[in-house]
């Protein structure tokens with residue numbers, strides 16, 4: 001059986017006409033850079049997210065970097081990040097001469113632990129970067145309380161949870177990534193809202209920050225050839241914007257398809273004692289960028305080998321804590337061991353999940369996994 005971790009091709013075929021028309025329009029008008037398609041997508045995305053300002057940019061890593069630049073952080077300032085995440089989050093912090101302070105995560109949600117944030121705050125702390133890992137928001141209400149008490153900025157890395165809802169204790173819903181001072185996302189093709197190349201966006205409800213983010217992404221200028229601040233060149237291509245406009249209209253449907261796959265997996269593995277299915281927090285919907293199991297009987301690597309042998313795609317997100325990465329040995333806070341992060345690196349495995357999966361594929365995968373544990 002042909003199963004893929006992500007099936008961008010089958011998804012494309014369902015919206016081919018609209019996508020092809022959008023791409024062709026950009027070519028016909030030759031408005032490749034900052035064309036009307038970029039502005040159009042920017043405004044559609046602002047409406048979808050319910051935020052005042054979106055700055056489209058070149059990729060999700062740039063989005064994080066531009067966010068850090070806009071906050072005016074100085075070399076030596078400390079930024080708190082989870083140790084269990086994709087490298088980009090900490091990379092841009094180190095790149096700007098800031099210190100990534102890596103803290104532990106929750107064993108159930110895989111997201112940054114609020115107690116660990118509290119203990120990591122020093123007089124040099126300036127910001128917190130929660131990552132909404134695998135499709136579910138971190139505990140933003142508590143994180144914002146800590147941030148307010150210590151006058152810290154919060155940048156949300158929403159690359160994996162775009163399309164989800166954050167649910168306040170009083171029942172109010174907002175889109176994930178829009179509660180902190182700045183939210184960032186990536187349109188990498190495999191993301192829940194992916195384009196056909198690289199792309200990213202930064203969003204905020206703060207008017208001053210909104211203008212500054214836009215300026216920094218565009219060579220520090222708001223009037224052409226007048227440069228107020230040192231910025232960078234980080235643009236979303238018009239062709240990618242045209243693709244994203246079409247895909248944004250389908251995003252809620254895509255998220256629902258992913259949730260259905262997760263529900264199927266959950267039900268299938270309910271009686272498999274060695275497997276812990278993903279926890280769903282009360283304060284966030286889960287849009288399942290990844291479906292990540294914990295293997296509790298110490299056989300994670302054996303399961304991986306078995307799935308590889310059966311040609312069932314699978315991935316370990318993430319095998320190594322950030323503080324053990326060679327790149328951060330010199331630049332981080334010198335940590336050596338965080339218990340939950342270490343445990344997750346040993347136990348997690350992600351199964352195929354995407355918008356085009358059918359019951360035949362799902363039955364095949366779950367039967368094989370259950371056979372392994374029987």
Ligand SMILES: *Cc1c(COP(=O)(O)O)cnc(C)c1O
Nearest residue numbers: 059060061086088159160186188
């Ligand atoms: C994908 C991703 C990024 C970076 O996105 P790029 O567009 O690849 O630069 C950042 N953070 C997280 C958590 C991601 O998953």
